[in-house]
Amino acid sequence: MKTHSSLRRRFGARVRFLRKTTTELSQEALADKCGFVRSYMGKIETGQANPSLDAIQTVADALGVEVKVLFDDDSSSGPSGDI
Template identity: 65%
Template sequence: MKPLRIRFGNRVRDLRRATGLSQEEFAEKCGFARTYMSRIETGGANPSLDAIQTLATALKTPLGDLFKGL
C-alpha cells in the first residue's frame, strides 16, 4: 500500500481536477506556492493541519472528504 501522504496527494489532485482548476490556479486560491502544491499532490510534502483545512476550504468540501477512501 502506498504511504498516506501519496494517497492524500492523489485525492487532493483528483478533487482539484474535478473543479477544473490548474495546479497553479488552485495553489493561488489556497495562498500556496505552486511548487508546494506540487509537492502535496505527489506526496513530497507532509501538509500541516492548517494547510489541510485550507485545501478543504478552497475545494469547498468538508474536511473529512479529503480522507475518503484512503
C-alpha cells in the same frame, strides 16, 4: 504496515482528483486560491510534502469540501479510495 509517505501519496492523489473533477482548477490556480506557491501544491499532490492541519483545512476550503472528504475511503470517489 503502511508508511506515512504512502498516506501522503494517497492524500495527494485525492487532492489532485478533487481538483480536476470538482473545481477543474489548474494546480497553479488552486495554489493561488490557497495562498501557497505552486511548487508546494505540487509537492502535496505528489506526496512529497507533509501538510499541516491548517494547510489541509485551507486545501479543503479552496476545493469547497469538508476536510473528511480529503480522506474519503469510498472507492468510487477516485484513485485514492484506500485512504
